[in-house]
Amino acid sequence: xxxxxxxxxxxxxxxxxxxxxxxxxxxxxxxxxxxxxxxxxxxxxxxxxxxxxxxxxxxxxxxxxxxxxxxxxxxxxxxxxxxxxxxxxxxxxxxxxxxxxxxxxxxxxxxxxxxxxxxxxxxxxxxxxxxxxxxxxxxxxxxxxxxxxxxxxxxxxxxx
Numbered sequence: 001x002x003x004x005x006x007x008x009x010x011x012x013x014x015x016x017x018x019x020x021x022x023x024x025x026x027x028x029x030x031x032x033x034x035x036x037x038x039x040x041x042x043x044x045x046x047x048x049x050x051x052x053x054x055x056x057x058x059x060x061x062x063x064x065x066x067x068x069x070x071x072x073x074x075x076x077x078x079x080x081x082x083x084x085x086x087x088x089x090x091x092x093x094x095x096x097x098x099x100x101x102x103x104x105x106x107x108x109x110x111x112x113x114x115x116x117x118x119x120x121x122x123x124x125x126x127x128x129x130x131x132x133x134x135x136x137x138x139x140x141x142x143x144x145x146x147x148x149x150x151x152x153x154x155x156x157x158x159x160x
Contacts, residue, residue, distance in 0.1 A: 001086075001087070001158050001159070001160055002158065002159055002160075003156050003157070003158050004048070004156055004157060004158075004159070005156045006044065006047035006048050006049055006089070006102065006154060006156060006157060007046075007047045007048050008047060008101050008102040010046050010047050010048065011043045011044065011046050011047035011101075011102055011118070012043075012101060012102075012120045012121075012130075013046070014042065014043050014046035014047075015039075015043050015118055015120055015130035015137065016120075016130070016137060018039070018042065019039075019130045019131070019132070019135055019136060019137035020135045020137065022035075022132075023042060026038060026042055026061060027063070027064040029072055030132070030133055033072075034114075034115070034132075034133040035132040035133050036074070036115050036116045036117070036131055036132050036133045037071070037072050037073060037074050037077045037116040038061075038071060038072045038132065039116075039118070039130075039131065039132035039133075040077070040104050040116045040117070040118045040131075041059070041061065041070075041071045041072070041077070043118045043130070044089050044104075044154060047102070048157065049088060049089040049157040050087060050088055050157060050158075050159045051087075051088060052068070052080075052084065052086060052087045052088030053087075054068075054086065054087075056068075056069075057070070057080070058070065058080070058088070059071055059077075059080045059081075059084070059088050059089065060088075068080075074106055074112075074113050074114060074115065074116055075112065075113060077104075077116060078106060078113065078150070078152065081104070081152050081154065082152065084158075086158065087158055087159055087160065088157055088158065089154055089156070089157045090154075090155055090156065090157065090158065091104075091152045091153050091154040091155050092152070092153055092155060093150055093151065093152060093153075094151050094152075094153040095151065096127070096141075096149055096150075096151045097125065098151070098153075099119050099122060099127040099141075099151045100119065100122060100153070101119055101120055101121055101122070102119065102153075102154055103119040103127075103151055103152060103153050103154060104116055104117065104118060104119070104151070104152040104154065105117045105119060105127060105129065105141065105149055105150070105151050105152075106149060106150050106151075106152070107144060107146035107148075107149050108146060108147060108148040108149060108150070109146070109147045109148070110147055110148075113148075113150065115131075115133070115146075116131075117129040117130070117131045117136075117141070117144075118130045118131065119151075120137070120138065121138065123140075126140050126141060126142055127140075127141040127151075128140055128141070129141060
């Protein structure tokens with residue numbers, strides 16, 4: 001198995017292109033719980049990540065009815081990224097003050113995490129993000145309301 005870095009400029013270009021519209025290749029989940037993690041997954045894929053087709057626990061998208069929960073679900077995405085030892089992207093938790101372009105920030109409340117944001121830049125220590133559900137590009141994290149957050153550093157991806 002080979003580990004490799006993802007192309008962060010390609011991810012940011014993708015985020016810029018699709019932040020305020022929807023790539024027709026992917027279903028728009030805005031009315032099915034939100035499109036945020038779907039958009040983040042697309043950004044990661046655009047950087048060269050390969051999909052992990054492991055049924056139930058992988059990270060992949062073929063269609064609305066043929067996709068992994070980790071592709072669109074906030075908690076499933078987190079569990080896949082920080083625990084993946086196989087094919088596809090993988091990451092680790094880092095402090096939010098260490099956020100960098102290509103990372104994923106998830107917002108939470110007292111119950112759990114509910115929103116995924118893609119980091120495109122950091123200016124004077126503030127992460128700036130791109131997102132769906134509530135479309136955004138170059139929006140400061142400081143403009144969001146949340147009780148807790150976590151930052152997932154996407155280290156790279158693996159392929160056979």
